[in-house]
Amino acid sequence: MGHGQLSITQQAAFSYIRRHHSLNSSTQLLSCLRALAIIRVSMDGGGWFDGDLNGDFEVKRCLSSFVDEGRIESHRYYLARRTLLEMLRDRGYSIPALDIDISLQDFRSFYSQKPDPDRLRISAALRSDPSKKILVIFCGPDVVKVNAIRSIATQIVNKDSLSKLILVLQNHITSQALKAVDLFSFQVEKFQITDLLVNITKHVLKPKHRVLTDQEKNKLLKKYSLNEKQLPRMLQQDAIARYYGLEKGQVVKVIYNGEITGSHVTYSANQITRGRGKNIWNFRSIGVM
Numbered sequence: 001m002g003h004g005q006l007s008i009t010q011q012a013a014f015s016y017i018r019r020h021h022s023l024n025s026s027t028q029l030l031s032c033l034r035a036l037a038i039i040r041v042s043m044d045g046g047g048w049f050d051g052d053l054n055g056d057f058e059v060k061r062c063l064s065s066f067v068d069e070g071r072i073e074s075h076r077y078y079l080a081r082r083t084l085l086e087m088l089r090d091r092g093y094s095i096p097a098l099d100i101d102i103s104l105q106d107f108r109s110f111y112s113q114k115p116d117p118d119r120l121r122i123s124a125a126l127r128s129d130p131s132k133k134i135l136v137i138f139c140g141p142d143v144v145k146v147n148a149i150r151s152i153a154t155q156i157v158n159k160d161s162l163s164k165l166i167l168v169l170q171n172h173i174t175s176q177a178l179k180a181v182d183l184f185s186f187q188v189e190k191f192q193i194t195d196l197l198v199n200i201t202k203h204v205l206k207p208k209h210r211v212l213t214d215q216e217k218n219k220l221l222k223k224y225s226l227n228e229k230q231l232p233r234m235l236q237q238d239a240i241a242r243y244y245g246l247e248k249g250q251v252v253k254v255i256y257n258g259e260i261t262g263s264h265v266t267y268s269a270n271q272i273t274r275g276r277g278k279n280i281w282n283f284r285s286i287g288v289m
Helices: 008-023 028-038 072-090 103-110 146-155 175-182 212-225 239-244
Strands: 048-051 056-060 122-125 133-138 162-169 186-192 208-211 233-235 252-259 262-273 284-287
Touching: 028 233, 072 103, 072 122, 072 133, 072 162, 072 233, 072 239, 133 239, 146 175, 175 186, 239 252
Parallel strands: 133 162, 162 186, 233 262
Antiparallel strands: 048 056, 122 133, 208 252, 252 262
């Protein structure tokens, strides 16, 4: 095929690849073009080529159409809130699927391109015990000082029915503010918003985790003639422990299923062990299934 049979856009693509990749034969060029799928169809206004240059082709969306033209701030809030909703659902709280599946466009339509953190609050009840409720509050981009914590305390109603509070921070929190947090009558968890942009449990390399019930835990200990202290320990700041909000003594079943590791199961107990590192795993296999 000669260059005269190609459109101006296709000829430009040929010239670019020859200059930058030193490809000489037409066969090499055609293979490269098809693999990269970057030939723009100029007469169609923003599509891209997928197919043979001398045969049928399909016009698809240009990569530029996938560029997010909205504010980064709203996108960050959207991702963090979605991860939080998924996290609460996985902890056993009642979370409507529609809230999790909302699109970025709908999120921006409802909360605007510059969302007010106060409107992003999440309140949910535990499915197994609706009397236990959790509240999620997004803090602003400024440093969280003691006055901000006092303000949050005055805004919380029905403190007696609240079992947990999650604070989403975008900046650091002062030592005085931390002392004020410790005065709350309920448990308070703190997450940086940057730690919530991705749901770590969905990562392809992360094994599947499931928190055992007390009955399942006792059955496990009895089966292997173990006591709780003999189980591998999980650090308090472990990402999975924080995601599930594990408390001391809870046991997690970890299911591995990979081509290299094969299929096997390990268990780990949350002993609230403090360590210097973050996201450290310390598993010992005590059973293979």
